[in-house]
Amino acid sequence: MPTFEYAPAPESRAVVDLQSSYGLFINGEFVDGGGTSFKSISPATEEVLAEVSEATDADIDKAVAAARSAYTRVWSRMSGADRGKYLYRIARILQERAREFAVLETLDNGKPIKESRDVDVPIAAAHFFYHAGWADKLEYASLGTNPRPHGVVGQIIPWNFPLLMLAWKIAPALATGNTVVLKPAETTPLTALLFAEVCQQAELPPGVVNIVTGSGPTGQAIVDHPGIDKIAFTGSTGVGKMIARSIAGTRKKATLELGGKAANIVFDDAPIDQAVEGIVNGIFFNQGHVCCAGSRLLVQESIADEFDRRLKRRLGTLRVGDPLDKNTDVGAINSRAQLDRIVALTDVGEGEGAVRWDSGCALPTKGFWFRPTIFTGVSQTHRIAQEEIFGPVLSVLTFRTPQEAVAKANNTPYGLSAGIWTEKGSRILWMADQLKAGVVWANTFNQFDPTSPFGGYKESGYGREGGRHGLEAYVKTGA
Amino acid sequence: MNTPATDVDSTLDATARARDLVGVSRLTNSALTGWLHGLPGVDQVGCEARAAGLGTRSIKTTSKAWAIDLAISMIDLTTLEGADTRGRVRGLAAKALLPDPSDLSTPRPAAVCVYGDMVTTAKEVLGDSGVKVAAVATAFPSGRASMAVKLADTQDAVRAGADEIDMVIDRGAFLSGDYLTVFHQIAEVKKACVRADGSAARLKVIMETGELVTYDNVRRASWLSMLAGGDFIKTSTGKIQPAATLPVTLIMLEAVRDWRDLTGTMVGVKPAGGIKTSKDAIKFLVTVHEIAGEDWLDNHWFRFGASSLLNDLLLQRQRMTTGAYSGANYIADDSPSTAY
């Protein structure tokens, strides 16, 4: 009997019109940056996609000045209703150009096209739609009296959800009347630059959104710039702490969405097949490059062996490979550096005595790849149970009682998310109360919505993004 | 995976085997209830999300051609109307023998599915072609008749030459928690499928999932049907909406997968009703592939209960063979539909 081989089903690249080089987007125009330009590559093939400018301190000065001028002269004077209309326009253009954004995101990031198509791009558009409606309704948002913008907001976003994180940042900032200087991650700048074109198409007033590309020093220049009133950062806890130190003693506000080491807790009465899906989605979605990834599976001892068997069987059906193929479940690791980190930490895991397993699936020869991997026999004291791997690696631990599950879940400096799998309603509510995490998914995982606040406890950062709560970070209130 | 996790003597009758699997000395309704209610729950949203995800698989070119032929070979070509005549059944059977006169490489459907009184007619046309005759029985579609009538209905069809019997469960008994009655009825019908020569018609158990409503019920009914000896679990009569949905079929595929893990025995799955397009059929095959596994990608273990699906598969097949979109006038049919 022949097997059911899925023939390649690649999404066409023709929809994307890549330029060979991109400048910075400042004051509504693309301008050359003063630094050394760098290449953005496709992590799936190591093909160079485009050259991108590096913004220097002087470029950041220009961007902040453009944002300040746009804030003072245009954006802060515009009615909320009109600001909202610009956001609606942006949302519509994102929908119209959804395919283009999805393909470009997959090329630049390495994530499967089905995720960029079905998650990143539609939710990004939804964020603009949601916040567009807030722009003229801020007085109703229970934010305090006289809600008003901070002014110029500096935003620094990571490489795991480039366009979506841009939307999470820019939509609320603009809706509340701030102007923006945003830096995308150096490995994934292209959809942000394509978004700059969207701003042009939407005829957004020049300077309201400025996009500057570069790496760490460019981000530091934004954080340190005296013309910036507020920082919004998503990225590692290490960099988040640096930012918190940098702005200490100033009046700059900060929202920090940082790392996580979420526990995904499966009880013996869980809806078992959905729990398997939820665990798989929790850690292998987006190659595990997700701050809220369910990287620690806590499974009740009474079903641990059975669950392990089901999980591994399911992993055998995950399709790893060409991110542009519509049937790909797991794409490429975003960069050589990230792959090296994953390899190093998994080697540590093996060295510490955890049992390593992967499906042994074939991997492409070029590009950065890592097989979905499970470690069993993991203890809380293992580094792979403590450190954020940010890759497709699941550490499996066991527990005996709900109390023990909570204690283990909370036994981490992080507190971004958690998962609970049980059919018992009262236990879900008890667990949800006990878990120190900003987002608790019960009998589901990795769900995102513009109306739903997202953000962490403890060292996972502070502030919330999304929903009414997300607006708080972008306004000041009171007399 | 074929190694039975529980040691079951297959020569025992259904009740004895059930006692063994359930782990009780006497098969009571409360024993069955405890066992069925001990199955893991199904989260509706998660289950439907999983099915939808499988539905986004993109099956192209050679895979699509392969899947279309496989789907054709899995069809139980069905007519179950009060207005059925010998002529219509003969036409349907003829279509099964030669689905596409313009392309003799087209595979044949697995079976023709008719009411019991049409078995002889279908058998006359199909002979020993390999295309099976399946008969609905047990007071199909409602099942509201005495057990004696249901058994007579079954025996009648088997004697007339039916290769397969599609029975309905007593949904009323199931929904009122009388699992033991459902169990006994299936087991009795299974006995009635035995022919004089000792061979037996394969028994498909129609659960009418649209009336069971919840996925938890579908899972329990699937396990109950397998426990009682069903060779196939089947979604629907085709008379009730919703019929064969992808998530319901997914639950059933999980059930037969897990049943094989437990007993080492394979049971077939048949979604029936509402699957009309090639695209739909391929989604089901993807689901079979990724949930139950490749062993079920065979018409001995997976069937589509359908009528109009065949013509759509033939259209797609012609499109892939000729490169041009085809039309209803190029699909030979004894009862052509104006839908094309």
Place this chain on the structure above:
Amino acid sequence: MARVDVKKTYKLYIGGKFPRSESGRSYEVYAAPSTTRRPRTEPPRFLANAAQGSRKDARDAVTAARAAQPGWAGATAYNRGQVLYRVAEVMESRRPQLVQEVRDAEGLSPAAAEAVVSQAIDRWVWYAGWSDKYVQILGGLNPVAGPYFNISASEPTGVVAVLAPQGSSLLGLVSVLAPIIVSGNAAVVVTSADRPLPAITLAECLATSDVPGGVVNIISGKASEIAPWLASHRDVNAIDLCGAADADGVDWAALEEASADNLKRVLRPAGEGAGAVEPDWSQTPDLSRLTAFLETKTVWHPKGR
């Protein structure tokens, strides 16, 4: 012959007990010069010796706060509201003592001191009323685009370190403390260095008000000595730098920087730029001091049959 008074010993308040500083130190506390009468040349009037808290006292206080916090947060909102209201009741019953201590500490006229104590008591009542309401105001159902129940609710941040205002020894203290504990946080308070006595009397009110031991811990002493240890303490979740204004030797920027080590939530002192000023406590508060020490938790669950 006049009776010889029994003088009060002012001690620390840690874990529901009133210990002396582990360091064995105390310092002399003097009455503030009157704000209403002409300055006199006579030396400041000695009031009492206060315990001079140390970093180890702060450490012990954090331990006590951490132990007490889950139980306090786990109490019903109704219960927390009643406990806060009880604090107001007990303060009312000690009004003469509080008025005298505030007069001495802040140099106020009798009428002004009465007014300040009244406001401090009323502030407890105001926050007591919030205990079972702010969660409703701040959270609720989020209408996500899918078959999910999604709800956001506020939870306390955990253990909060507080630099109490240097100037307003009772009203200011209550104004920073009440919004922290009403939500279920536990507090470690460093009192005004020069005006610690009303804070210790407040501790006695708290100890007799059904506030569980360890929920509020009060350390008299110098913020410059203790605050850096609290700012860098990894088991402290948040810090209120209010009392950095006018505190000798306290650099709030350095404290904020140290707080970054475990990403403490920092409530900066009022003021512009690098400066810090003590707010006008007579103003009706808003919710900002309460919300500063809350976390938003969002819970998702599918809706299915």
